[in-house]
Amino acid sequence: MSLTRNEIIEILKSPVAQEGTSFSDTDNSLFTAATATARALFNSTVFQRGLIEFSSYCRKNCHYCGLRSSNTELLRYRLTHDEIMQAVDNAHALGMGTIVLQAGEDEDVNPHFVYTVVRAIKEKYNLAVTLSLGDHPDDVYRLWRDSGADRYLLKIETSDSDLYSLYRPGEHLYDRLNRIETLQRLGYETCSGIIIGLPGMTAETLTDDLLLLSSMGLDMIACGPFIPHPQTPLRHAEQGRLVESLRVTALLRLANPAANIPAISALDSLSIIKKNEGRVLALNAGANVIMPSITPDDVRSRYAIYPGKNDPACTGHAAVKQLQHQVQQAGFTLSSQAGSSMRRTFRAQPAI
Numbered sequence: 535m536s537l538t539r540n541e542i543i544e545i546l547k548s549p550v551a552q553e554g555t556s557f558s559d560t561d562n563s564l565f566t567a568a569t570a571t572a573r574a575l576f577n578s579t580v581f582q583r584g585l586i587e588f589s590s591y592c593r594k595n596c597h598y599c600g601l602r603s604s605n606t607e608l609l610r611y612r613l614t615h616d617e618i619m620q621a622v623d624n625a626h627a628l629g630m631g632t633i634v635l636q637a638g639e640d641e642d643v644n645p646h647f648v649y650t651v652v653r654a655i656k657e658k659y660n661l662a663v664t665l666s667l668g669d670h671p672d673d674v675y676r677l678w679r680d681s682g683a684d685r686y687l688l689k690i691e692t693s694d695s696d697l698y699s700l701y702r703p704g705e706h707l708y709d710r711l712n713r714i715e716t717l718q719r720l721g722y723e724t725c726s727g728i729i730i731g732l733p734g735m736t737a738e739t740l741t742d743d744l745l746l747l748s749s750m751g752l753d754m755i756a757c758g759p760f761i762p763h764p765q766t767p768l769r770h771a772e773q774g775r776l777v778e779s780l781r782v783t784a785l786l787r788l789a790n791p792a793a794n795i796p797a798i799s800a801l802d803s804l805s806i807i808k809k810n811e812g813r814v815l816a817l818n819a820g821a822n823v824i825m826p827s828i829t830p831d832d833v834r835s836r837y838a839i840y841p842g843k844n845d846p847a848c849t850g851h852a853a854v855k856q857l858q859h860q861v862q863q864a865g866f867t868l869s870s871q872a873g874s875s876m877r878r879t880f881r882a883q884p885a886i
C-alpha cells in the first residue's frame with residue numbers, strides 16, 4: 535500500500551464514527567490492513583518489554599510532562615542498583631524479553647551507574663536492554679553502548695520544529711535528530727516517536743510526523759495520545775483522540791512493515807477507555823509490542839508523566855498478568871524473545 539501526503543491527510547481528517555471505541559468502516563479497513571501487514575511478518579506474536587522507571591528526577595521542563603522540573607508537587611524517587619535488579623528479576627519472571635530502563639534526565643545519576651546496571655542485567659539474564667534516558671553527550675551514549683545496551687528510545691515528539699521548541703523550552707528539533715543519527719551510528723537499535731494531539735497539531739503536522747518517522751530507518755516507532763497533566767502549563771488542553779492514535783499506528787505499520795511498534799500505555803489512560811482496552815485496540819491496528827511497567831509498587835505511581843500513568847489498575851504484577859491474558863484472549867501469542875529489529879536483516883522499503 536502506497537499513499538501520498540494528501541491521501542494520508544484525508545485519512546486523518548476523515549469523519550469519526552462516534553467518539554468512543556467503535557469506528558467507521560474506513561477506519562476498520564485501515565486497521566485490518568495494518569494488522570494483516572503485521573501478521574505477515576510477525577504472525578500474531580507480541581513482544582514483551584518490561585519498563586523500569588528508575589528515577590523521576592528531570593532537569594528539563596517540557597510543557598506537557600508531569601516530571602518537568604518546575605513541578606514541585608511531585609514526590610520524586612530514585613531506585614538503587616539492587617532495587618532495579620529486583621525489578622529485573624520480576625520482569626524476567628513475568629516473561630519479558632527486554633528490559634527498558636527509563637528515567638527523567640536526572641543529573642545525579644552517574645553514567646557509570648547505568649553502565650553497571652546494564653552489565654549486571656546482561657551477566658544475569660539473556661535479555662535485550664533498551665535505554666530511554668533522554669539527551670546525553672556522544673561519549674555517554676558510547677559508554678552505554680559498550681556496557682551492552684542494545685537499543686535507545688528517543689522521541690522526536692513532533693516533526694514541527696516550532697511546536698518542538700515551544701513545548702520543550704530551549705530545545706531544538708535538529709539537535710534531537712542529530713542525536714538519533716548518533717545513536718544509529720553507534721549501532722543501537724533506535725526507536726523514536728511522537729505524542730499525538732498536543733495543542734497546535736493538525737492532520738498536516740501528523741502527516742509530516744509520519745513521513746519523517748518513516749524516512750529515518752527506525753527499528754521501533756512509538757506514538758501515543760497526549761494526556762493533560764494538572765501540574766503543567768497544558769493542564770487545560772484537550773486529551774489526544776483515540777481514533778487519531780490508532781490511525782497513526784496503522785499508517786506507521788503500513789509504511790514500516792518490519793518495524794517494532796508498541797501499543798502505548800497512554801492509550802489506557804484515555805478517559806473513554808476500559809482497563810487495557812486501548813493497548814488491545816492498538817494491537818488490532820498494527821502494533822506488535824507491549825511495554826508494561828515493572829517499576830516497584832511503592833514508587834510506581836510517582837512516575838507521573840501524565841495522570842493515569844502507572845495507575846494501580848493497569849500496572850503491577852497482577853495487572854501485567856491480566857494484560858497478558860487480555861492480549862492472548864484477543865488472539866495474539868505472547869513472546870519472551872528479545873524481539874530484535876527485523877530491519878537489521880530485512881531492510882523493508884517504506885510504502886509511503
Ligand code: 5AD
Binds near residue numbers: 598729759763800
Ligand atoms: N501525555 C502523553 N505522553 C507524554 N509524554 C510526556 N508527557 C506526556 C503526556 N502528558 C511522553 C513523551 C516522552 C515520554 C517520556 O512520555 O513522548 O518522550
Ligand code: SF4
Binds near residue numbers: 593599639
Ligand atoms: Fe523530562 Fe522527558 Fe518529561 Fe521532558 S518529557 S520533562 S525530558 S521526563
